[in-house]
């Protein structure tokens with residue numbers, strides 16, 4: 563792809579941006595300089611977040627370590643097949659740019675109420691592996707400035723249970739199922755088709771990476787009121803298209 567044409571160049575180093583307002587060269591340095599200032603307490607997770615920050619090509623792909631004390635008003639929402647989901651307010655907001663004046667990240671909240679979703683996985687033998695895989699699939703398939711797949715903002719740890727949790731964009735309308743149950747009578751054909759189109763965009767970006775979601779249903783699609791958007795989530799079972807399930811479930 564011709565990045566220069568699409569994203570322009572960095573005002574600082576004059577290199578081509580790899581994403582909207584995203585200079586990989588400059589941002590890699592900024593992230594690297596900050597590695598010594600945080601740790602998750604788990605080497606695998608530290609390495610995972612660091613690798614993500616070194617390889618991200620645009621802001622929607624960026625993960626960070628989010629200390630639990632940066633989250634408040636934490637409220638249990640639902641139990642899924644694979645773990646629990648909470649809602650919380652995040653003091654900082656997600657990284658969305660670099661502020662040259664303050665020499666720090668520009669941050670933004672998805673909505674004025676500052677909500678994010680927290681998702682923990684049930685304890686299993688390979689919890690770290692499954693957890694990392696699920697987040698990887700989100701980061702791989704999300705598109706720059708298109709939330710066809712839900713953005714993961716980072717990872718936190720519940721201090722009492724020591725469970726790691728992913729921090730995701732919060733959908734105030736809940737799943738598409740919940741949304742349709744309440745609103746189906748007032749939807750126009752235009753809105754229905756738009757939501758359908760957004761879901762196909764999400765599926766397209768998953769398939770472009772030669773992945774298959776493997777658990778796509780109306781409960782795993784979220785609906786955002788801010789922009790009337792439907793977006794794919796729950797990437798826990800997402801696997802490469804050539805993945806052989808029977809071979810991999812032996813033992």
Ligand SMILES: [Zn+2]
Pocket residue numbers: 572573574575576577585586587588589
């Ligand atoms: Zn630069």
